[in-house]
Amino acid sequence: MRAMNREPGMPPKTFSEQQAYWSPDRVRHYYVRFDADGEIAFACPHAMSKFFGGKSGEAAVPVPTHGSDWMRCSLADIVRRAEAIGGARECEATDPDTGEIYMIRVYPDERGYSAFIERTPAPGTLMASAEQMVQSLFEHSPDAVYLLDLKGKYIQVNASAVRLSGYSAAELMRRDFAGLIVPQDLPRVREHFYRAADGAAQSYPVRIIRADGATRNFIVNNFPIYDRGQIVGVYGIAKDVTSEYVTEALLRKSISLLEQSQSIAHIGSWEMNAKSKRMYWSQESFRIFGMPPSRDGHVEHERLLEAVTPEDAKRVLDIWRDGWRNRSFQTECRIIRPNGEERIVFVKGQVNAADSSRMTGIIQDITVLKSTERQLLESEQRSWSIIHHHPDGVCALDMDGTLIGANPSMARLTGYSADELNGQSYSVLLTPPEAERVSREYLNTADGIALQRIDSELLRKDGQVIVVTNTVVPIIVGGQRVGTYVIIKDMTDTLETEELLRKSDKLKVVGQLAAAVAHEIRNPLTALKGFVKLLQTQNADPKLPYLGIIQEELSRIEFISSELLVLAKPQVSRVADVDVREVLEQTIMLLATQAVMNNIEIRHCAADEQAYISGDGNQLKQVFVNLLKNAIEASSPGCSIEVAIERSEGELRIRFADQGCGMPEEMVKRLGEPFYTTKEKGTGLGYMVMRRIIESHHGRLAISSRQGDGTTVEVILPTRLPDQPPQQVPAI
Template sequence: MNESNFLIDKEIEIELKKAIEQNQFSLHYQPKLDLRTGELVGVEALIRWNHPRWGMVSPESFIRIAEETGLIIPIGEWVLLAACRQMVNWQHEGFFTVVSVNLSPKQFSNSNIVKTIEEVLQKTGLDPHFLELELTESLKSDMEHTISSLQQLKQLGISISIDDFGTGYSSFNYLKEFPIDTLKIDQSFVKELHHQPNDEAIVKTIISIAHNLNLKVVAEGIETKEQLIFLQQHLCDQGQGYFFSKPMPATELKEKLFDVQQVVNDHGMPEGTRNRIWYEELLNQAKKELEDTVRMQQGMIFKYKKIGGKFVHTLCDGELLYRMGSTPAQVVGKRLDEFLPLEKALNKTAYYQRAWEGEELVHYEDEINGIVYLATLRPIRKGGEIIEVIGSCVDITARKQTEISLRESESRYRLITENMSDILMLLDSLGKILYASPSLGRVLGTPTKSYEEGSLLRLIHPEDRDEVMRRYQQILNKNPSTRMEARFLHANGNWVLIEGIGTPVFGSHGEINHFIIVGRDITDKKRTEEQLAQSEKLAIVGELAAGVAHEIRNPMTSIKGFIQLFQQGIYKPEYFNVIFEEFQRIEDILQEFLNLAKPQPFKSNKSDLKSILQDVVTLLRPEANLKNVQIYHEYDHLLPSIMCDVNQVKQVFINIMRNSMEAMVNEGSIKIVGSLEDKHVLISIIDNGMGISEERLKRLGEPFYSNKEKGTGLGLMLCFRIIRQHNGTITIKSIENKGTTVEVRFPKMHGDGSHASEA
């Protein structure tokens, strides 16, 4: 660029800034007409600059400079706002059309372009469907941003047009990727129509491509009658140019609108000829769309006729055809035996004949190249006679594979259920047996089929039915499963003890449709357990006898010594105190022994754990004060009640807390913590005593094994037994010289008074 041109460009830049500030711009509108009807279909908004000294400045003189300096962005926003306002004004006057606004590449690359357009539409109140944006082919630099922005604009309802198509480096890829509505043929191609065969070929090609992509075509720069007729002959949708009207102000456009809309009828092809050409095109488009629909549908459609006594295919297409490894050319015009093995052809001919004879909906299945399909044949009648048969095919390979898998799965599961030793039953919601595995018949001595369709309760011992119904009610209350034991009647009249787990099967709306019960005969197991328990009891009695003998020997020896002193005539008052203490120790040992060997009857009631613990603390507080032991407590405010024997649970906590106090050397503290833990209520008793070694920790709970110098170990063993009776657990954690934590867990209580562990 030489210096004079630079100065001119710089001056134009300065004046452009003033023009924006002083509102020197205006808009002219060029009509776009439907080349078939001649009616107005839209207007293109074109900027004009009326400079106070230079007069009317051509856009070619300042658009380039506006692009280079970035002034195109505020100018473009002004054009968009002014055009939308004019459209709203026209609509208030009853004039409705679409306005096209050009966006420069620099405007469109602005990350806020969608937001800017949304704000203009909101500010003016224009319906987005009355706005079209014209873009150039140079937008392809950032494909991801371009596609994203165009999609957002399309979602708003705005139309998108590619301007000056064919002048840039046209890429058919963006025609596929961009969500556009219209192609505008550049005026450079239109100008040379009837003079340049290449331009004619290009224009015809662009129109054909657009129509095949379901896009509209607009020709720019129409200036002669010959150009108009050529474009009409080749089915161009719309046109604009000086032959119809030059760009003009908004007020002038309304005045001349009638004359503008007469140009096509006055100078174009006769209306009848135009309509005939367009109807033929519409017919061709409809035929092509039908062919595309048939080709793109997932299945396959075919037709056949009977010609010369043979069935000949007149149509065959669809995605399934290609997946089978064939093409329409291999089928259309051919008989079955010309593209299928003879055996298959003969087999299908029988189905073809049935449909040709008038049978509605003839079905058959076949397999080609690993694809299984279902075909349906239906005759087509005209004047009461069958003129052809149409067939449709769908791929059922996946369905067939699923059916095979289901059959194999059913066979495997049937093999398992028919040979398993466990009992499997399926019940309906009323307890009727819908299915029972053969193992039920083997356990009860009667064929399984005799139980099906009957009630489960009729097989159960009358004394066990109430408990079974209670567990059944737990399942109805949405418990996931429940365990139960019941006696079932054997064919020989005896009772068989069966243990089972019942699990509900829920329907789509959360209702219980069925129950699955998995059980086993535990009659022999129960008998063995009882024998083992008796054996263990005898072993424990042996241990107890040895322990009692050892524990009682010491106080008895002491008493025996004092009696010998009495025989020698030696009496002192303190001797009687010692003898009394030794008798008390013997009594304590025997009482602990009796508590373990002959447990008191278990009486379970709904009880408040906090109250039980408070009673225990009150009972032990004097002893704790004497030993300088502080007792603290911390309870969860949602700590629930439990089902328990209050006296037995108190005994457990008394034993544990006395053990903690005895572990203190001079002073210490005990902390009682009550909390919720999943399905349990957890009571933790934490002391800072001398702790227990890991080796001793493993043996706690054994009879006559104690961590205390004079302990028997029976107290802790009794604690374990009581908590087991309550379906709970005791866990002891300890670190030497730091302290011990005893965790006692009770099952939470259900609304029906049962424990969570019973479910």
């Protein structure tokens, strides 16, 4: 029976297939094939026997040349006509001996032409055949087929009606259709039934209740049944569409979920037809563009390009055109909604593989995403700026203590470049005694023990060791510690400041002591000096030389008390334009005699031009006298002292360089401490007074000395040109 389902016009290929297909007990058709020259090349066994004089069951080829001439002529004629039009033809032919009528259909194929010959039934048998066909349709239809009387009772049902309803045929015959209908649908179904009974064909959906209680969905078609012109019943065909309804419901749900998902993700879909120049947009695509959805979801493709901002329009158009050539594209652009709001969208498209005239794609509103990215980038830039421009060294370590990043301050602090630091162990920056201790304290931080600072010694690239403070900050990502930030502060300046504060405390004590000493001894000193002077003038005692010694020592005590007063309280300062060169020359003239007496040469390198500063000339002279006197006292006979003035970048440098014994570095560091002196009869107060005077003039002292090579002291003062206003000097 499978051979009977072969497509019309496609004859059997093998001989065994031909025998099965054209068996005498089942075939009403006859088959003849013609070659490309119009000659008969094959005939089925029945055609051989019926028309060409062969025996029943004889092989289909070769076709004998004898036989029925009327069939040969009919076939030859229709083949010629088929060749003339290059297509299929059909015609009727009548057997002159029996009067039988045959329908001949000729179809062209790749080998020539195929002819199908079918005997037309006699007119008297047509009605019986039609009734048999209707009955066959009724019995074997996959849909429920039934007949109802005008009261709605079942008269006849087919097997599919029994199967689909779950009732037997006898049970259905005892019911009317209303017993199977879902109550909510019954009024509507009755209306359709009455209309069909009135002669109007009906088609409608309905839900029925099966015998097992299950509800099924059907599409029902009702037709009136006529007998001698009168409607005697209703003919019904009911197709079970439950699975289609379920599929449609699932499809609707999928579409709804897709629309909700697109709305949540702000992603719309679209399709463009290059032939019609129209696009289909999803609901979310319309929402992204701020437009009301069209009735059928279609828009002209120019609408998308019209919404793009003028700044992006040309670029997007070029990308769009290239996308058709390259079969895909993606881009980001800005669009303007009808209300003027600007949005940022991501558009991606791809040409359909099955139809190159169609492109499918998505459009996503990424405005919020871009805003978040921008905020994140700004946050990263702020964090980077804090680290990059932090005055202290900042480096990042992984969990193994390996450097994975360092800021410029860290590079300056260590002497290594950032590239040299990356990948190094942090231990290379520590002195060996410090490495184990610092590593242990870092581990404590990793274990969650709070630690504010770690003091250590840092080993620079040039070998210099500096004292630093390390602040350890864990790097937390996703709730897990993945590394450590270390903020390293150079403590050199801090320690120096602390040392200065300690010295300042000493100076405060000295100041308080100075005030007390000045108050307690200056008045007695005056009286003592007066009486000694009186004794010298009125007595000729041989012990008078001792009075001179007493006078000198009292003068020395008075001098010391005067210096203490300078430290103890502010002195009146007379600010004026001071030519430092002139003050220095006066100082040299004042101490020249003392230098000659000690066989010491003072070499003065005078400046070529005036060197002005704002200040107190007497205070500066006091500084210069002390420095030159110290140089004379530190020099051996025959040595020389160089005194020079140099101008450099807005500063005056007054240099006093002797060739004396010099001082070790440890002594130089202690200069300025109260009561510390290198002289046998010194007090340690002279240097403090000098430094205070220089600092009040916004200057500084620089001392360099090497034991055995002499000492050089530079007084560095800010210069002022003659046309600049005087700078106020604080009182000392």
